[in-house]
Amino acid sequence: MPFDSACADQVELDDDAIEDNKNAMSKSQTSKSETASPRATYQDVLDAPPHMVAEIVDDTLYTHPRPAPTHGEASSGLMGCIVPPFRFGRGGPGGWRIHFEPELHLGEDIVVPDIAGWRRERMSELPKTAFFTLAPDWVCEILSPSTRKFDLGDKRAVYAREGVDYLWLVDPDARSLEVLKLRGIGWLSIDKLFDEATVSLPPFEAIGFNLGDLWPPHAVHKGIPANEQPNKPTAESASELLEAAK
Secondary structure (H helix, E strand, C coil), rough: CCHHHHHHHHHHHHHHHHHHHHHHHHHHHHHHHHHHCCCCCHHHHHHHCCCCCEECCCCCCCCCCCCCHHHHHHHHHHHHHHHHHHHHCCCCCEEEEEEEECCCCEECCCEEECEEEEHHHHHHCCCCCCCCCCCEEEEEEEECCCCCHHHHHHHHHHHHHCCCCEEEEEEEECEEEEEEEECCEEEEEEEEECCCEEECCCCCCCCCCCCCHHCCCCCCCCCCCCCHHHCCCCHHHHHHHHHHHH
């Protein structure tokens, strides 16, 4: 069958179109590469303002303002409950290293949990660097409106990937504590406590403490702290009032 010249022209046109598409795709990829955000590095963390907490997950820099007082009340309250028995062995078994806001370098990610703990058998000596490269055995995150999504999403995934055994989630607004245990590549919720419940949960089940120690006291009268409530009338003053009312 003779070759049609029109077909030859069409083949040449198709080849040109393919080449044009290749060039367009190449330009598009080059443009995307040039406009994509650069990978965040440790220098970005070091350059962050001192009033911000800087972390890197999946090559992206995240910065958060320092926490509110209720956040600090919860973290310091929890430290006060678990450090004496588990770090110093006062009223408990000891055997832990517990640190406030340690900087963790886990693979390519840099995260700063509110509190983290390592069993001494896994970390017999502290690192010489300003950060830790060994994943903790236990992590606690104090949830706040500005960090909740990050803590419950990307950050929690990093902890699972690195094999952190236990994750505690403290929510000062809900006055709650949820304890999660790593199972495979996911998290299993062991328990969730509220208000002033007694806490005796892993990995710190060797003791019990009042969850209410993490919350600021409720004010019974508006504008008056709980420890400065008006004095209740005595029996003598009450009888005087009744006599005056007659």
